[in-house]
Amino acid sequence: xxxLFSMAVVLLSTLCAVAQVADPVLMRINGKExxxxxxxxxxxxxxxxxxxxxxxxxEYLPMYIDFKLKxxxxxxxxxxxxxxxxxxxKNNRAQLAENYLIDHDYIExxxxxxxxxxxxxxxxxxxxxxxxxxxxxxxxxxxADSVKAIMDKTYEAIVAGSSLADAAxxxxxxxxxVEPFEIVRGQAYKEFEExxxxxxxxxxxxxxxxxxGYHIVQRFGMRPFGQYREYxxxxxxxxxxxxxxxxxxxxxxxxxxxxxxxxxxxxxxLAREDSLLxxxxxxxxxxxTEYYDGLLFxxxxxxxxxxxxxxxxxxLTKFFKKNKKRYKFETPRYRGAVIYANxxxxxEKAKQLFTNAPQDEYRQIMKDNFYVDSVFTIxxxxxxxxxxxxxxxxxxxxxxxxxxxMKRGFTIVDVAGTLLKGPQTYKDVKGHVINDxxxxxxxxxxxxxxxxxxxxxxDEVLKTVNNHN
Numbered sequence: 001x002x003x004l005f006s007m008a009v010v011l012l013s014t015l016c017a018v019a020q021v022a023d024p025v026l027m028r029i030n031g032k033e034x035x036x037x038x039x040x041x042x043x044x045x046x047x048x049x050x051x052x053x054x055x056x057x058x059e060y061l062p063m064y065i066d067f068k069l070k071x072x073x074x075x076x077x078x079x080x081x082x083x084x085x086x087x088x089x090k091n092n093r094a095q096l097a098e099n100y101l102i103d104h105d106y107i108e109x110x111x112x113x114x115x116x117x118x119x120x121x122x123x124x125x126x127x128x129x130x131x132x133x134x135x136x137x138x139x140x141x142x143x144a145d146s147v148k149a150i151m152d153k154t155y156e157a158i159v160a161g162s163s164l165a166d167a168a169x170x171x172x173x174x175x176x177x178v179e180p181f182e183i184v185r186g187q188a189y190k191e192f193e194e195x196x197x198x199x200x201x202x203x204x205x206x207x208x209x210x211x212x213g214y215h216i217v218q219r220f221g222m223r224p225f226g227q228y229r230e231y232x233x234x235x236x237x238x239x240x241x242x243x244x245x246x247x248x249x250x251x252x253x254x255x256x257x258x259x260x261x262x263x264x265x266x267x268x269x270l271a272r273e274d275s276l277l278x279x280x281x282x283x284x285x286x287x288x289t290e291y292y293d294g295l296l297f298x299x300x301x302x303x304x305x306x307x308x309x310x311x312x313x314x315x316l317t318k319f320f321k322k323n324k325k326r327y328k329f330e331t332p333r334y335r336g337a338v339i340y341a342n343x344x345x346x347x348e349k350a351k352q353l354f355t356n357a358p359q360d361e362y363r364q365i366m367k368d369n370f371y372v373d374s375v376f377t378i379x380x381x382x383x384x385x386x387x388x389x390x391x392x393x394x395x396x397x398x399x400x401x402x403x404x405x406m407k408r409g410f411t412i413v414d415v416a417g418t419l420l421k422g423p424q425t426y427k428d429v430k431g432h433v434i435n436d437x438x439x440x441x442x443x444x445x446x447x448x449x450x451x452x453x454x455x456x457x458x459d460e461v462l463k464t465v466n467n468h469n
Contacts, residue, residue: 026461029068030076030453036461036468039064041286043465057465061457067297069449073304074296085295092291100277100284101270102248103255110244111235115228125182127220128196131168132177134213144209151207151214158204164218180220192217304445309438319437320426326436327429329386329422334397336417337362337382338390340410346370346378347414354380354416359427379407384420384428 026036043060079085131154133147154167162170164178185193191210199205199219207216253266256273264272278285308315320327337359339350353365362382370377385393391404396415406413426433 024458024461024464026458026465027065027068028454028456029065030072032072034068036465037282038286038289040465041283042290045290054463057462061462065455065457066446066449067293069446069453069455070300071293071296072453073449074300077300079296079299080292082299085299089292089295093288096284096287096291097274097277098245098249100281101252101274102245103251104248106248106251107236107239107244110239111232112228114235114239115231118231119225121186122184122225123222124225125184125223126196127180127182127223128217129164129178129180129220130215130217131164131171131173132213132215133171133173135209137211147214148207148209151216155204155207155216158216164204164216167216182223305438305441309434309441312437316426316433316437319440320423320429320433323436324423327423327432329420331386332398333384333386333420333423333428334393334415334417335359335384335420335424335428336415337380338392338404339414339416340379340407341377341412341414342410344412347412350378350380351414351416355418359383379410 023035023037025033026039027034042064043057046060047056074080131151133151135144135147150171154171157167157170158164165175168175168178183193183196185197187193188196189210189212191208192215195205195208195215196217196219199217201219201221203219205215205217207214209215249270250266253270256269257264257266260269260272273280278288337350337354339347339354341347341350349369353369354362357365359382362380366376366378366380381390383389385397387394387398387400391401392413393415394401395403397419403413420428423429
């Protein structure tokens with residue numbers, strides 16, 4: 001007995017050693033291991049064309065390390081304990097795990113049954129077009145005779161060479177009424193199907209009556225029902241709306257309960273299987289790691305870079321002043337406002353007030369000076385305008401074009417502001433400055449992270465990435 005136990009221990013140790021060699025540790029970020037398979041998963045998912053290109057692997061490595069450093073910082077900030085993070089991760093994992101906790105074979109079998117049933121009774125799809133005049137069954141004989149006479153005359157025009165569309169036009173019907181459509185047996189009225197299915201391809205029927213009116217039908221041809229793969233997704237979607245996944249989940253639970261043995265319910269078996277998914281299915285484990293890291297990456301990047309880059313007024317101003325030489329206008333700009341008013345006094349007053357004032361004060365200036373009886377007596381369009389942005393600025397400042405459109409309710413238009421040869425504040429080139437400031441924050445942050453966290457890469461394992469079969 002002792003000998004058997006010893007052999008079992010040796011065997012278990014050997015299997016563990018083989019498993020470790022099969023997926024060795026590629027790197028450690030702040031002491032946290034990253035297996036080769038995890039890196040390969042990210043590498044190949046980001047660029048499926050990389051293959052075993054060693055240059056591409058080495059180019060991707062520093063980007064991946066940067067990503068992992070940010071994740072390490074997020075964990076150090078305990079962002080992985082936030083209720084919002086835990087809830088989002090839990091919900092997403094539950095959705096993805098569901099695919100591993102249902103009996104897919106059962107769903108496929110049921111879908112095949114529906115396909116087999118439909119394909120046995122549907123001989124194909126018949127493509128037709130028709131001219132149709134509705135007529136109630138209880139309609140008077142005179143009305144019925146009148147409609148029939150119109151259809152007979154229409155049919156004569158078609159026989160003489162007129163197309164269905166042209167014939168429909170002559171009796172006042174919209175052209176779209178003769179657009180082709182497909183039917184299967186049992187879908188339309190019996191009277192309609194008897195005529196349509198009996199026609200030869202391209203043939204046109206004489207006028208006939210169905211319970212809903214008079215028709216002239218043209219047949220175009222029959223399309224075969226098709227193979228299972230063509231309908232599989234539609235059938236499965238229909239089955240899912242009917243709740244088939246609940247049944248498939250129960251069946252999976254029963255199967256797992258039998259496999260696991262003992263006194264265990266299907267739900268308990270599913271719960272146990274759920275807890276093992278990451279270790280049992282490497283692709284699921286990698287997907288969950290990717291999602292976990294991605295959530296943390298987004299949260300920490302928002303806090304440390306993205307939000308700072310757009311909200312840090314003082315930082316943006318300082319960064320712009322320090323790097324002002326890199327920002328230029330290819331063409332002159334005009335910073336100010338287009339003013340709409342009804343009298344010259346308001347225009348002149350607005351021009352004096354707006355010309356040298358910061359744009360973020362414009363709204364308050366309007367409220368303090370041009371708000372009378374709950375109504376603004378002027379209207380403005382403000383911004384940093386280049387040629388083509390505003391017709392009035394083009395005409396009055398740049399001497400181009402015939403002007404813009406007068407705002408409704410106003411009779412006078414003028415401009416107030418300053419012609420800029422180059423940007424004066426970061427707001428004049430806000431998009432470019434924010435983008436550059438974000439890059440600056442990113443580089444500074446990553447430099448600090450590389451000092452803060454230890455990065456260890458096994459070069460020998462790196463050589464085997466995508467090349468270990």
